[in-house]
Amino acid sequence: MPRYLPIVNPSEFYQRSGQPNAMPVLTSNYPAARPGESTLMTTPERVGALPTYTGRGVTIAFIDSGFYPHRDLKGRIKSYVDATTDNITEPKYINTSIAYSWHGMMTSVIGCGDGATSGGLYKGVAYNAEVVLIKISSPRNWVKEADILRGLEWVQRNHKRLNIRVVNLSVGGDYVSYDSQNALHIVIRRLVAEGVTVIAAAGNRPVNHLYPPASSAAAITVGGVDDNNSRERSDWRLYGHNYGLAYDGNSKPDLVSPARWIASPIMPGTPVAWEAFWVGPFLGATPDHPVRELINSGKASRAMTKLFGTHSSEDLLTALQAKAYQHKLIDAHHQHVDGTSVAAPIVSAVVAQLLEARPTLSPAEIKAVLLKTAKRLEHQPSDRQGAGVMDAAGAVNAVFEKGNP
Secondary structure (H helix, E strand, O other), rough: OOOOOOOOOHHHHHOOOOOOOOOOOOOOOOOOOOOOOOOOOOHHHHOOOOOOOOOOOEEEEEEEEEOOHHHOOOOEEEEEEEEOOOOOOOOOOOOOOOOHHHHHHHHHHHHHHOOOOOOOOOOOOOOOEEEEEEOOOOOOOOHHHHHHHHHHHHHHHHHHHOEEEEEOOOOOOOOOOOOOOOOHHHHHHHHHHHHOOEEEEEEOOOOEEOOOOOOOOOOOEEEOOOOOOOOOOHHHHHHHOOOEEEEOOOOOOOOEEEOOOEEEOOOOOHHHHHHHHHHHHEEOOOOOOOOHHHOOOOOHHHHHHHHHHOOOOOHHHHHHHHHHHHOEEEOOEEEEOHHHHHHHHHHHHHHHHHHHHOOOOOHHHHHHHHHHHOOOOOOOOOOHHOOEEEEEHHHHHHHOOOOOO
16 A cells, blocks of 8 residues: 555545535546547447346356455455465465456456446446456466466366356466477366366467467467457457467467457556546546645645645646556546457456356357357458457357357
């Protein structure tokens, strides 16, 4: 936590001052590709997900560097697993390490958060799914293939007990491998054979090679698309993700999913969270009120004064704006993020919808319907997009069509 804690929320200060509509304007023109637009699409809106299915009754395991028991997951964390060593435990409480908990918090909430922090706005596609959170970073806070393997082997031993139907892997291995006997490739094959669908992020470098687990032929490997925060497909471009071949010679990724402008919670207790606490209320606020009044009133923390100095009101507004862009702020509690690490849990969430709609679907059937319904992007390299952009609604509708699957 910051050394000097805020005494009062800025918006609360203006309410007390009798000027609730007098907060200074701080425009949030996100995304930068569409100047003047201030509304970031929600994830369900971005992928066109059907609201009928929300992942109810489905359990997704997230294997990641660490986690935080975020409010948006409250009541649906089925188990927390500490797999940082061979002495794997299921502690009652999450022991958080801020530096290495943000990534797993981000992926799990993007896929399955219920939007409680945002009044239901920034919820995931599978906001009723239960989650198993598996921390795999080593005691030195590294994530190596051995750590990923340890987490996957735990899932293999426990998926029936916890009814895990989906595994999300937003982590990558150490070296390129085309060996079908690579340990990660083997355990993923076994999981898929036992009815668990495995989703793997492709990676965030626009190069022609993949690392396990993304190179697994049995996994659904997810690349990214940058939709420019628009439903107009003419605005869409591929994200700069890894691509290449799986060990069986087939092209990867299998499909692509939104990988940019994705709303994500800010990690509580971090400097970013503290700065967002102060900057957030100014986003999109009413103009013509001097920002300095807030600081000079003594209601702000000394840390904020130290952070922004003694600028004029106009200069301070510029400084606040710079902070908003630096942290990609949406509001006081959310920022937008990018990467195939966030594209993967969006696919995992849609898989949860499919399983809620038809629980008997096998991993092979799920993969088939996702690839069949995906829509290719014109004028984009075919070897980098697989079957194309995931069609969330099309996939769910397809499982009810005669003869499918």
